[in-house]
Amino acid sequence: MRIDLRQLFDIVGERKTFDLSLDFSDEEYNGEHPFQMPVKVSGQIENKAQVVRLFFSVKFVLNLHCDRCMGEFERAYDFSFQHVLVRKLNTDNDEYVVCEDSQLDLDELVRADLFLELPSKVLCTEDCKGLCGQCGRNLNFDSCECEKKSIDPRLEVLGKLLE
Numbered sequence: 001m002r003i004d005l006r007q008l009f010d011i012v013g014e015r016k017t018f019d020l021s022l023d024f025s026d027e028e029y030n031g032e033h034p035f036q037m038p039v040k041v042s043g044q045i046e047n048k049a050q051v052v053r054l055f056f057s058v059k060f061v062l063n064l065h066c067d068r069c070m071g072e073f074e075r076a077y078d079f080s081f082q083h084v085l086v087r088k089l090n091t092d093n094d095e096y097v098v099c100e101d102s103q104l105d106l107d108e109l110v111r112a113d114l115f116l117e118l119p120s121k122v123l124c125t126e127d128c129k130g131l132c133g134q135c136g137r138n139l140n141f142d143s144c145e146c147e148k149k150s151i152d153p154r155l156e157v158l159g160k161l162l163e
Contacts, residue, residue, distance in 0.1 A: 006102040008047050009087060015046040018056075022107060029115070030122060034062040041110055045085070052085040054097070054104075058114055064122050068130035069138050081113045 001020060008014045021038035029035075043056025057080045065072055083097045085104065097109065129139035134146040151159055 001106045003045070003104045003106055004102060005045065005052065005085065005099055005104055008045055008052055009085075009102055012047050012050055015044055017044040018042065018106070020106075022110060024060075024111070024114075027111070027115075029062070029118060030064070030067075032063075032065065034064050035060065036063050037061050039110070039114070041106075045104075054081075054083045054085055054109075056081055056110070058110060060114075066124035066128055067122050068128045069124060069140055070131065071124050071138065071140070073124045077118075079114065079117050083109070 001018075003016070003018070008016060019040075019042040021040055024035035024039050025033060027033065027035055037060065039058055039060040041056055041058050043054065045052065045054045057078065059076070059078045061074055061076045063072065063074050084095065085099050086096045087099060087102060089096055089098050097104070124140075131137065132139055132144045132146055135144050137144045
């Protein structure tokens with residue numbers, strides 16, 4: 001969604017609100033397509049004292065696989081963002097969003113903010129025990145009888161020094 005900001009840049013006190021749903025079902029994250037439901041975006045853009053600010057929040061649910069136990073789970077997210085919008089910029093500064101021709105590509109900005117906020121490691125729970133390295137059993141639901149004190153074959157020689 002492209003938003004025309006000419007009026008917002010020119011008139012102090014001007015405000016524009018928005019409420020939309022974005023389809024990110026084709027987006028890939030951690031090798032999956034976890035956006036099975038639309039991403040809800042709501043917010044406003046306002047000109048206060050000739051500073052144009054964008055405030056928005058995103059709400060969505062991801063269908064993911066845990067990085068430790070490979071179990072499938074859903075997690076709801078709710079993020080809030082804010083940006084200062086400018087028509088042009090004379091220096092390299094990441095704090096501002098440049099709106100060329102007073103146009104804002106809201107979809108692309110939401111996509112970038114959302115993906116930067118997502119965690120790089122996805123766990124079903126903070127205390128996920130993962131899978132047994134020997135038998136592959138999910139340790140969150142079962143215990144296994146595997147010998148816990150296995151030595152990495154590359155380090156076996158060092159163990160002989162202690163004998």
